[in-house]
Amino acid sequence: MSKRFLVLLIGVFACTAAFAQTGNLDGTVFLSPGGAGAAGATVTLHRNMHPDDSVSTTTDANGFYSFSNIASGGWQAVERLEGHLPGFGMAFVPDGGTAHLNIVLGPPLDETGSVAGT
Numbered sequence: 001m002s003k004r005f006l007v008l009l010i011g012v013f014a015c016t017a018a019f020a021q022t023g024n025l026d027g028t029v030f031l032s033p034g035g036a037g038a039a040g041a042t043v044t045l046h047r048n049m050h051p052d053d054s055v056s057t058t059t060d061a062n063g064f065y066s067f068s069n070i071a072s073g074g075w076q077a078v079e080r081l082e083g084h085l086p087g088f089g090m091a092f093v094p095d096g097g098t099a100h101l102n103i104v105l106g107p108p109l110d111e112t113g114s115v116a117g118t
Contacts, residue, residue, distance in 0.1 A: 021071065022070060022071060023095055024069070024070070024097070025067045025091055025093050027100050028062070028065070028102050029041045029043060029102075029103050029104075030103070032104060037061075037062040037063020038059055038079070038105055039059060039061045039062070041058070041063065041105065042056060042059075042080045043057055043059060043065045043078075043079050044077070044080075045076070045077050046075065047070075047073065048075065049074075072093045072094060072096075073092065073093060074090065074091070074092050075090070076088070083109055084105040085109065086105065087106055088103070
C-alpha cells in the first residue's frame, strides 16, 4: 500500500469521525406524576423513520437512564416496568448535544393484569 494512499485513507476516516452526527439522551422514569423514580425500568429507544434502529438500557436505583453517542434526530421512547402499563415519550437528540426526557409510567396493574383500583 502506498504511503500517499494510506494518508488519504486516514484523512477520510478522520473527516467521517469529525462529522458524525451523534448526541446524548437522558432522563428519569417516574412511577407516578411527582412520584419516586422507577428503579429497574427498561427504556427502549426507537429511531424515527428507522424502525430497525433501537437501543435499550435499564434505569438505576433512582429511575435515571442515559444513552451516549446515539444518532441525532428523532427518537420514540418506551419505558416498561413489570406491574405497570408502559410509558411513552418522544425526543429530538441534537447533534453534539444532550436531550432530556422524563417519563411517567402508566398506572400499576393488579394481579389479573387490569389497571389497579378500577
